[in-house]
Amino acid sequence: MLMDSRTPAEPLLDEAPPPQPPRRVSSLSEIAESIFAHLPSPHRRRTRTSGAGASPKLGTLAVLAVVFFNVSGGPLGSEQLIAYGGPGFGLCALVGFAALFSLPQALVTAELSSAFPDNGGYSLWVQAAFGDFWAVQESYWSWFSGVVDSALYPVLLYTSATHLIGGLPLNSGAAEGNATAALSLASLGKGDFPDEARATLWSCLGDEDKSCGAEYLYRLLLLLAFTAPNCLSSALVGRGLVGLGLFVMSPYLALVVAALPRARPANFRLRPTKFKPAAMVSVAYWSLSGFDSVSTFAGEVEAPHRTLPRALLCGCLLMVVCYVLPLTAGVLADEEWAHWKDGSLTHVAQLVGGRWLGGWVLASSALSNWGLFSSELLEDSFQLLGMAEAGLAPRFFAVRHPRLGTPLLAILFQLAILSALIGFDFESIMCIDNFFSAAAATLEFAAAVQLRRRRPAMSRPFRIPCGTAGVAALVALPIVIALFVCVSTAMETRATLTIIVVGLAFGLLLYLPLWLRS
Numbered sequence: 001m002l003m004d005s006r007t008p009a010e011p012l013l014d015e016a017p018p019p020q021p022p023r024r025v026s027s028l029s030e031i032a033e034s035i036f037a038h039l040p041s042p043h044r045r046r047t048r049t050s051g052a053g054a055s056p057k058l059g060t061l062a063v064l065a066v067v068f069f070n071v072s073g074g075p076l077g078s079e080q081l082i083a084y085g086g087p088g089f090g091l092c093a094l095v096g097f098a099a100l101f102s103l104p105q106a107l108v109t110a111e112l113s114s115a116f117p118d119n120g121g122y123s124l125w126v127q128a129a130f131g132d133f134w135a136v137q138e139s140y141w142s143w144f145s146g147v148v149d150s151a152l153y154p155v156l157l158y159t160s161a162t163h164l165i166g167g168l169p170l171n172s173g174a175a176e177g178n179a180t181a182a183l184s185l186a187s188l189g190k191g192d193f194p195d196e197a198r199a200t201l202w203s204c205l206g207d208e209d210k211s212c213g214a215e216y217l218y219r220l221l222l223l224l225a226f227t228a229p230n231c232l233s234s235a236l237v238g239r240g241l242v243g244l245g246l247f248v249m250s251p252y253l254a255l256v257v258a259a260l261p262r263a264r265p266a267n268f269r270l271r272p273t274k275f276k277p278a279a280m281v282s283v284a285y286w287s288l289s290g291f292d293s294v295s296t297f298a299g300e301v302e303a304p305h306r307t308l309p310r311a312l313l314c315g316c317l318l319m320v321v322c323y324v325l326p327l328t329a330g331v332l333a334d335e336e337w338a339h340w341k342d343g344s345l346t347h348v349a350q351l352v353g354g355r356w357l358g359g360w361v362l363a364s365s366a367l368s369n370w371g372l373f374s375s376e377l378l379e380d381s382f383q384l385l386g387m388a389e390a391g392l393a394p395r396f397f398a399v400r401h402p403r404l405g406t407p408l409l410a411i412l413f414q415l416a417i418l419s420a421l422i423g424f425d426f427e428s429i430m431c432i433d434n435f436f437s438a439a440a441a442t443l444e445f446a447a448a449v450q451l452r453r454r455r456p457a458m459s460r461p462f463r464i465p466c467g468t469a470g471v472a473a474l475v476a477l478p479i480v481i482a483l484f485v486c487v488s489t490a491m492e493t494r495a496t497l498t499i500i501v502v503g504l505a506f507g508l509l510l511y512l513p514l515w516l517r518s
Contacts, residue, residue: 063311106312114305114462121295129447145436151421153369154222251360259329305461431489438485445475
């Protein structure tokens with residue numbers, strides 16, 4: 001998402017440079033320079049010297065922890081894979097998606113990160129393969145996907161809490177027989193959208209039933225609580241991710257053990273109430289994509305040509321295990337899996353282990369969701385600040401708080417977007433997120449093939465062990481999957497389609513300053 005086009009001879013120092021007036025730019029490299037010049041020190045490349053003053057590099061275990069939190073953060077949110085396809089088909093789809101999409105994405109990331117071993121990642125790949133226009137789109141799509149993804153975490157945490165804590169309002173929609181919520185998107189009109197009647201909070205806020213308003217208020221309070229630390233300090237660093245990852249997954253290991261005495265293999269033979277393969281692909285994509293994120297800090301990794309392939313390949317296996325074991329245990333213990341929603345594993349944990357285990361799962365979810373949200377918002381806010389300094393966004397987004405130094409206006413702008421998005425249900429938000437993420441992934445896969453064609457002699461310390469035709473064959477199916485995700489998510493509801501079209505149009509406008517300059 002972020003780019004750094006400086007050479008090793010131009011180290012970025014921890015001290016922020018004095019503010020400069022906004023200016024027009026003529027190339028993506030200047031955009032990258034402006035963005036990285038304003039990142040807080042944990043995200044910037046420091047001067048690399050030998051001896052005691054050298055900054056520490058990330059090893060395999062640390063990169064693996066970062067992969068875990070960027071891709072997964074725990075199995076919560078993947079429950080609908082089972083509800084939409086049944087246990088056997090859902091779990092097979094999960095493993096198959098990891099093999100057919102996640103593994104190729106990890107291999108492409110490992111090869112191109114070794115070829116571009118610096119902070120910047122996929123935006124640099126796309127620029128080298130297709131030029132500035134598509135690199136700007138890649139950067140913007142990734143930023144917008146990150147902002148939308150941030151909206152998922154307060155919604156997911158709230159929904160998880162409703163499974164554990166009685167008395168919280170939950171707009172359950174048509175699936176629960178709520179006639180008002182079933183008319184969720186009526187104000188936007190009807191069309192050939194299969195899930196047009198899915199419930200959102202915006203459609204029922206004015207009804208006599210106050211549950212929608214109360215639920216939105218709870219979600220908004222969670223959003224504000226998640227956002228507050230970013231407004232106060234930009235030095236929130238993800239140190240200790242290995243320990244945090246162990247804490248996040250520990251209650252699910254306890255769930256697996258506690259579910260064994262209650263296991264009923266007959267639960268696997270039950271059928272889902274409604275088979276939804278397209279929705280399954282969307283959930284699988286959200287659960288198992290994002291391995292390319294480590295490319296944005298390749299310059300901070302020790303021997304990236306060795307560390308990244310190890311961490312990424314181990315990450316693929318770890319993700320599958322982290323999903324398959326808790327979901328399998330949940331199915332064996334809960335015959336009502338056909339009614340699972342996002343966050344239902346908290347209910348399963350309480351079912352097999354009592355309220356203490358349900359509370360443990362909820363606590364780990366809260367910590368994981370906050371960490372994911374905070375790091376995403378931090379990165380997106382500073383990218384928006386850098387774009388403003390580069391002349392690709394309104395200048396007021398470059399304003400920092402005079403005492404705290406945080407990009408307060410950029411944070412508040414994203415908070416306004418998030419305040420609107422949390423009124424949608426989890427699946428609708430995930431559809432918007434997945435569209436822009438899948439569009440960006442398509443460009444990345446295509447860039448891998450194009451760079452093999454245009455720059456066959458380019459140094460690749462780690463190289464996928466096949467020729468250009470082999471790489472093209474490797475990424476062909478992932479590109480098809482990504483395009484399918486784009487089409488299916490865009491057609492999910494009229495509301496999601498409207499937001500996607502507006503988002504794409506805004507991305508085109510961002511290139512206008514470069515086009516006028518050229």
